[in-house]
Amino acid sequence: MKKKIAVIPGDGIGPEVMKQTLRILRFLEEKFRHEFEVEECLAGGVAIDKEGVPLPDHTLKTCKDADAILLGAVGGPKWDHLEGTDRPERALLTIRKELGFFANLRPATLFPAMKDACPLKPSLIEKGLDLMVVRELTGGIYFGEQKTITEKNGKKSAYDTMFYHEDEIRRIVKIAFEIASKRKRKLLSVDKANVLESSRLWRKTIIQEAKNYPDICLEHMYIDNAAMQLIRDPNQFDVMVTGNMFGDILSDEASMITGSIGLLPSASLDADQKGMYEPIHGSAPDIAGQNKANPLAMILSAAMMFKNSFDLTREADIIESAVEKVLDEGYRTADIYSENTVMLTTEEMGQQVLDTM
């Protein structure tokens, strides 16, 4: 199979974890005689430094031309003084919007070997933990009209608009129903319909759409309650779908509950299987360049790419099994190190996964 992959190492630990991921990519390319045309490009803080903008035009063009995008991480304290559209994060938001990556899939999985890292009581996760948060990614308050108003007396006010069109809601909830139908046939829709008009439209639309999925059990929950219930008993959920802002909060909370945050990948997809794949952890500038970072979330993001964008399930499975095996065997990077495990550097961890594959 021949594929074009845009690779954005980004800031902080991004380049290091990407390097290990590319080794694995090359290995699978050779083994299964694929042809991966990898084009590295700049985005985030490093692009601000070198080209003055978080997302240079040629990076956007490379992303548009590619079949899939791998992204390390963007941002860091160096660029924290910048405002609004000048910030590194803008690169992410622009790629999402420009490429129509409206469906953000965030699996929150507890790796058996990582049980002890879970912040919840053992009794709450006896059965493990395996949630999928589906977040709308190109609408809502992230992309509605926003403005700061200065009065004559110098006083300021500001607003943001949470806007949803029913078609935007429909296409994301369809994806969630499809995912639910391949899992436990249970879907939780999270909103704030007791207060927000856009949430009421969200709820009406998903209830309509549910008629096309009669075998899926759809439930609804307010975001404040969902934020509590996730902690009280995460296993009551399976697939959750929600808007951009609530999804930002809920998916991070769900990840933290697993305690495996250094290990979790994510996918941001358009309607045609094209997507951007990135670890959910940040750029961790404090350990950047020290060969300490954990490459597993980035490596698992590549596995998501194989599965979701290239339909290469075998390749994805090989990666995922290797990662699980490496963890089971007690290999750890510093961030997830605990007593009686073996500490590896970023490179050694990459090598360990390769060897296991």
Place this chain on the structure above:
Amino acid sequence: MKKKIAVIPGDGIGPEVMKQTLRILRFLEEKFRHEFEVEECLAGGVAIDKEGVPLPDHTLKTCKDADAILLGAVGGPKWDHLEGTDRPERALLTIRKELGFFANLRPATLFPAMKDACPLKPSLIEKGLDLMVVRELTGGIYFGEQKTITEKNGKKSAYDTMFYHEDEIRRIVKIAFEIASKRKRKLLSVDKANVLESSRLWRKTIIQEAKNYPDICLEHMYIDNAAMQLIRDPNQFDVMVTGNMFGDILSDEASMITGSIGLLPSASLDADQKGMYEPIHGSAPDIAGQNKANPLAMILSAAMMFKNSFDLTREADIIESAVEKVLDEGYRTADIYSENTVMLTTEEMGQQVLDTM
């Protein structure tokens, strides 16, 4: 001391828990020769049933004339089919707005006797847990312009507006700084300034205001990160301040982390010590009228009223110590019952607190 108290028992278990609270009020009234003029009124589902609206005019008037308001709980499945302004919750939102209760104080405390109910690992709460979430309550996306638009082809879209004026931000963050100065002199402001214009104004305003509180250490965190950090290590925080929507989510999450959700009170205050006091738990319609409900959160809400609205610290302390003692002695209602404790009914629990006082 002579005080007018508007009492809104509301729906579900509201009336039962209010009844026990009023017994305690009467006891303290007699003991310390106060004069509490209690006026009961209707709001929520029960008001919809009897008067056709969630907040009858005379209820609003009674609230306006009172020195403080005690509220049980509103809402329930019976009224779930209602929309928007017809819903029981509207009573809450209207009282908040009409009476200018812009400051919502939500203590999240772990009662020592309740440690086992905490969903977090014991190692995370060894030192206990004592957070205060300060939520802006009369602005933001709860009260901005909202609308549903129907296109010619019948398709709908909808929006809500998250609006903040710097004066609204200033008055709530002042309250948070004041509270922090009486605690650990640490304040965390939670926003989404990397995306939202209103959050950027929020951040600028609190940074300006911080100049008046040079002895308070102010930090900032994005809401998604805060939702994670609360689970990873809640004791890194002390006082948190945030807008209406983020506060709704964060305060519920913080409460759940204590595991003592049946025990937590809340206060919603204006600029002159007047306030509405209510438990954070809901109306629990499934156990309503069965003499099973836990009255302690309502009773502790009355304690908050004594302290915050009447400056009766002694009376508040008496209530709080009695509740703590009752818990220490192993008395429980069904919701917090565990092995080796004594199960009491709602009435027995009220009596137990009275006896202990």
